[in-house]
Amino acid sequence: MAQFDVIVVGAGHNGLVCACYLAKAGFNVCVLERRNVVGGAAVTEELWPGYKISRASYFPHLRKEIIEELNLEKYGYKHGSIEPRNFFPFKSKHLFLYSNPEKTAHEISKFSTFDAKQYLKFYDLAKSFAQTVDPLMLMPPPPVSELLKMMEGADVEWIIRDFLLTSAKQLVDELFESEEVKVALCLNSVGNTSMSPEDVGTSYLLALSEGSAGYSYAIGGSGAVSKALEKAAKDLGVKIFLNTEVEKIIIENDRARAVKLKDGKVLEARAIVSNADPKTTILKLVGQDFFEKEFIHRVKNLKNEGGQAKINLTLKGLPRFSCIDSTNIGEEHKAYVGMAESVDEIVKAYFRWRFHEIPERPPVYSFIQSAWDHSVAPPNHHTMSVLLRYVPYTLNKGNWNERRDELMQLFVSIYEEHAPNIKQLIENYEILSPWDLERLFGINSGHVSHLEQTLNQLLSFRPLVGLSNYRLPISGLYICGAGTHPGGGVTGAAGHNAAMIIIEDLKKSN
Structure with a gap:
């Protein structure tokens, strides 16, 4: 007899959402997580004393339906909207975009x-x-x-x-x-x-992006989403095991029966759901031999090469933008900042990425969490998340251990064109290339959305035609991560949707 009704592989936010809904429906659920903390890419970590860093994702916008149905505010989840939505500094001008x-x-x-x-x-x-x-x-x-x-x-x-x-x-x-x-x-x-x-x-x-509600932030950083989900899951009876890496999903008689852990232990369940990306789930955790050759060929050629680097910084003050006059925390510090001088510059950076080269001028995005949430940094100090777009996963020259610091130099050189004091403000920093994102968070090729969000990999085509209902072509095997509909972002929608399908299937099998 199976030890669990459902085993969830990976405690990313979608895996936790899925587990909560399954447990709420009365099923016996366990979650297995490779790292020593829940959340996947939605984590807050104290990389430096007194600073709470949203280490990977930094814009959680959990669906309000999920917040309400799982009663996450009871478990400490607090959030707010970012307004203005965007700030774009140019050489002598600036542009804000608002929700209004x-x-x-x-x-x-x-x-x-x-x-x-x-x-x-x-x-x-x-x-x-x-x-x-x-x-x-x-x-x-x-x-x-x-x-x-x-x-x-x-x-x-x-x-x-x-x-x-x-x-x-x-x-x-x-x-x-x-x-x-x-x-x-x-x-x-x-x-x-x-x-x-x-x-x-x-x-x-x-x-x-433009027709919806805009961006939001979580008090305490992205990890606050995952911590609230963890508490809700445990209250619902979900068993969560950290430092527990799944080596294989075991298939017997064309059905997912169990998982084998890295330490050799085997856990059985009526259903297995993977929060990992589709390529990792199908090619590594299950294995090619259990699928048709054409299917495997399509999976291997899904687009998923990462194209962004994350830099986490602590600052001893606020950047001062030369295109706007302010001395205190202003709208420019509270908005999501984007930097590029022209559309052609953006396109040129993209083509450098296509040929596995670091762009000379990558688009730069930044967000100062502490401008909204004073709990993440000491008084008068700040945390900043920086995103560099079109940074390749693989390099045509050298490797990321050799060239990682180039990303910091690029960021500073571009940012100080608009905020000349940025360099003198930096206290601590961490650089995460796409290769580092894969190494730390298990994201295949470092793509934060698991798969590219091209139209042929969205909606009923995500991850492939016939798989948008979260069922893989092996009985009892499901996927629930960002590589499924509706895609990337910390919304919890994929975990919710997968849970509804699994609940339906398990009730039928009863």
Whole structure:
């Protein structure tokens, strides 16, 4: 007889969400985690005394339905919205984007009154599209034919054309005249991806970014999400084992029966669900011999090469941006910052990544958690998360142990063009290349969304046609991570959706 109803491999936030819902439905669940802490990439770690660092992900936006249904506020989860959403410094100007479209349009009017009017039209279309897609986030995605039927109204042709068949670059070129506005929207179109704004599908991501609620933060850092989920899971009876690495998922008679741990111990269950990325789950944990050759060939060729590096910093003061006058914590410190001088610069950086070269000027993003949450740093000190876009997983020259420090030099050189005091503020830092993200968090090729978020790897195509219902083609085997619908980000949606499918299957088998 199986020791558990369900074994969840990996205590990332999606794995924990999945475990909570399964236990809430009355099933006996255990979670096995390789590291000594839950959360996967959604962790807060005290890398330096007194500083709580969101070491990998730093923008948790857990679905409100999950927060309410799992009663996470009871377990200490507190969060807030980031406003303004974005700050883009340029050499002598700056641009804020707000959740309020009229306020954003007023900002844009500093660059172009035409663009301000265009933005309001664009926002209305993006919001309409986002509202159509949003309910699909908490369910297995429907076939594309059904999705298209859901899009109604006079603007449906424009929505399909602009957000499903067009690149972000082409769209902003058609809609706007100001280079600064184009840069801002192109930077927002490639979040959590290794895609170029010239790629079809980036307009889909841009529409969701601009047409939805915006960014949020968790008090205590990203790990606060995982800690609340851990407490909720334990209260529901879930058994969580840390420092417990799964070596193999055991298949017998075409069914997932058990997991073999690295120490040789075997644990049996009626169902196994993997929070790991699809490639790791299928190729490593299960093994190629249990699948058809064509299926394995497709899995091997899923796009998932990482394209971003994370730098964690502590600062002894606030950066002062030369394009804006402020002495205290201002809107520019509370927003998500994006830096690039032109769309062409973004595209050039992408092509350097394509050829496994470090870009000369990668797009830079940053967020100062302590500007909102004073619990993560000592008084008058700050934590900063920095993202460098288009940093390759593999290098055509050298390796990351030899070249990691180049990323810090790039960050400082670009950032001090806009905030000249940044270098003198830095106290401590940690550089995580895509290779480091794989090594630390077990993310194949260091892609934070597990798989690229191209249109042919989203919705009912994620991770492959026929697998968007979280079932793998072996009975009793499931996946629930960011490589499934709806994709990356700390939302918990994939874990929720997988749990609903597993509950349905287990009840049928009873």
